[in-house]
Amino acid sequence: AITTAPTAVTRFPAGFLWGSATASYQIEGAVREDGRTPSIWDTFSHTPGKVLNGDTGDVAVDHYHRWRDDVRLMADLGLTAYRFSVAWPRVQPTGRGPAVQRGLDFYRGLVDELLAHGIKPVATLYHWDLPQELENAGGWPVRDTAHRFAEYATLVGEALGDRVEQWVTLNEPWCSAFLGYGSGVHAPGRTDGAAALRAAHHLNLGHGLATSALRGVLPGRAQIGLSLNPSVVRSLTDDPADLDAKRRIDALANRVFTGPLLKGAYPEDLIADTARLTDWSFVQDGDTGIIHQPLDFIGLNYYTPAIVSAPRAGRTGPRRDGHGASDHSPWPGSEEIEFHRVNEDVTAMDWPVDPTGLSDLLLDYSAQAPGVPLYVTENGAAYEDTVVDGAVHDPERVRYLHAHLGAVHDAIARGADVRGYFLWSLLDNFEWAYGYSKRFGAVYVDYETQQRIPKSSATWYAQVARNGGLPAQD
Numbered sequence: 434a435i436t437t438a439p440t441a442v443t444r445f446p447a448g449f450l451w452g453s454a455t456a457s458y459q460i461e462g463a464v465r466e467d468g469r470t471p472s473i474w475d476t477f478s479h480t481p482g483k484v485l486n487g488d489t490g491d492v493a494v495d496h497y498h499r500w501r502d503d504v505r506l507m508a509d510l511g512l513t514a515y516r517f518s519v520a521w522p523r524v525q526p527t528g529r530g531p532a533v534q535r536g537l538d539f540y541r542g543l544v545d546e547l548l549a550h551g552i553k554p555v556a557t558l559y560h561w562d563l564p565q566e567l568e569n570a571g572g573w574p575v576r577d578t579a580h581r582f583a584e585y586a587t588l589v590g591e592a593l594g595d596r597v598e599q600w601v602t603l604n605e606p607w608c609s610a611f612l613g614y615g616s617g618v619h620a621p622g623r624t625d626g627a628a629a630l631r632a633a634h635h636l637n638l639g640h641g642l643a644t645s646a647l648r649g650v651l652p653g654r655a656q657i658g659l660s661l662n663p664s665v666v667r668s669l670t671d672d673p674a675d676l677d678a679k680r681r682i683d684a685l686a687n688r689v690f691t692g693p694l695l696k697g698a699y700p701e702d703l704i705a706d707t708a709r710l711t712d713w714s715f716v717q718d719g720d721t722g723i724i725h726q727p728l729d730f731i732g733l734n735y736y737t738p739a740i741v742s743a744p745r746a747g748r749t750g751p752r753r754d755g756h757g758a759s760d761h762s763p764w765p766g767s768e769e770i771e772f773h774r775v776n777e778d779v780t781a782m783d784w785p786v787d788p789t790g791l792s793d794l795l796l797d798y799s800a801q802a803p804g805v806p807l808y809v810t811e812n813g814a815a816y817e818d819t820v821v822d823g824a825v826h827d828p829e830r831v832r833y834l835h836a837h838l839g840a841v842h843d844a845i846a847r848g849a850d851v852r853g854y855f856l857w858s859l860l861d862n863f864e865w866a867y868g869y870s871k872r873f874g875a876v877y878v879d880y881e882t883q884q885r886i887p888k889s890s891a892t893w894y895a896q897v898a899r900n901g902g903l904p905a906q907d
């Protein structure tokens with residue numbers, strides 16, 4: 434029998450980025466410093482009952498003061514890229530007008546420190562922290578917010594364009610639109626399906642307007658794209674009713690974005706499915722042309738697939754699958770569709786572990802957007818980590834990461850042009866509606882002392898980054 438040497442690695446392409454990702458509100462804290470004003474997440478987290486245990490991002494993991502140490506941590510782990518987000522309310526507190534220099538200086542300092550350590554900065558412009566004043570003016574359901582976003586993007590592009598090459602306009606617009614305005618489990622917590630659809634369009638438009646604006650201020654080498662959280666939708670059975678449920682969720686989760694972005698039009702079936710809620714007259718002439726412009730890359734965030742079916746007879750009581758912790762659905766016009774769990778291997782989020790979804794996703798996008806490089810801009814898992822003798826041993830997370838990186842490699846071997854992987858997340862952090870109860874970090878954070886302890890998954894990932902590939906076995 435042929436045995437594989439234990440040192441054998443599954444190699445990734447040269448130059449593949451080994452990164453980690455974070456988001457401003459989840460890690461920075463310092464919410465009242467240097468001119469920052471409230472975002473919708475400050476308001477939401479300070480509203481009783483919205484976030485588990487009343488947790489807020491007021492302090493978070495104090496990254497605003499500990500960024501130098503955190504960059505050193507990344508360097509020690511041998512990471513070659515870092516995806517962070519810029520807090521709009523630090524740069525442009527009211528969402529209008531000139532930039533606050535101290536806000537921009539924080540990110541310039543961070544970027545310079547990353548570059549000094551040979552770590553490629555990837556800047557996300559919007560990871561959900563809309564200035565509260567813009568929400569007061571109507572938020573994403575209002576068209577003007579898209580224009581405000583493009584103006585803010587210009588300010589950040591002018592300030593950091595000489596040193597940041599890769600730009601993500603929006604992180605997961607589906608969450609902003611459908612969790613923020615549909616199910617209400619995310620800020621600003623509104624529960625209005627029609628508003629969620631308007632928000633989705635204005636996020637798309639904001640991406641298009643920001644992309645055009647950034648092309649005007651960034652050097653030609655800049656790479657501009659966005660990060661989506663596509664739903665890898667599978668139907669429970671091949672029954673026509675279940676296949677139709679799959680089609681509807683695919684429209685509301687995926688094609689509402691990829692339609693205008695990649696094809697220049699909203700899908701006809703989506704418009705028909707939501708006709709009871711809206712006539713889509715908020716889409717003005719020329720909008721889809723603004724949205725449909727070349728993408729330098731597509732970022733894909735993946736955690737778990739979605740298994741759907743038509744309503745099954747005999748169900749009673751509130752059904753929360755697919756809705757998060759809300760009685761309001763994030764699926765306007767398709768509220769009755771059921772979500773199923775077919776796999777009991779779950780993370781602490783209760784999300785089934787299924788790496789095949791990631792290879793399917795990457796191959797799907799390579800087919801949909803031929804020639805456009807792909808990045809996995811988020812992938813990772815929450816598990817219940819504990820400190821024992823000053824160390825955190827997390828073999829389940831190692832297994833999750835190994836399997837999903839294997840799926841990325843598999844997609845590359847089958848022709849997908851995947852250029853990098855960003856582990857979610859560098860540090861344990863504020864997990865939105867779950868507060869600090871869920872830990873996604875490769876690095877453990879003691880929330881009392883702010884001490885950072887790399888978990889065994891961090892050590893494992895550092896090895897993978899150093900080798901440029903996966904070990905044959907762990």
Ligand code: GBH
Nearest residue numbers: 456604605608662754755756757763857864
């Ligand atoms: C990402 O969101 C975020 O970008 C990141 O900030 C976050 O910390 C990380 O993942 C981990 O959660 O039950 O109907 O809401 C992922 C958000 C979670 C949205 C799963 C869809 C399932 C559908 N996704 N959710 S539903």
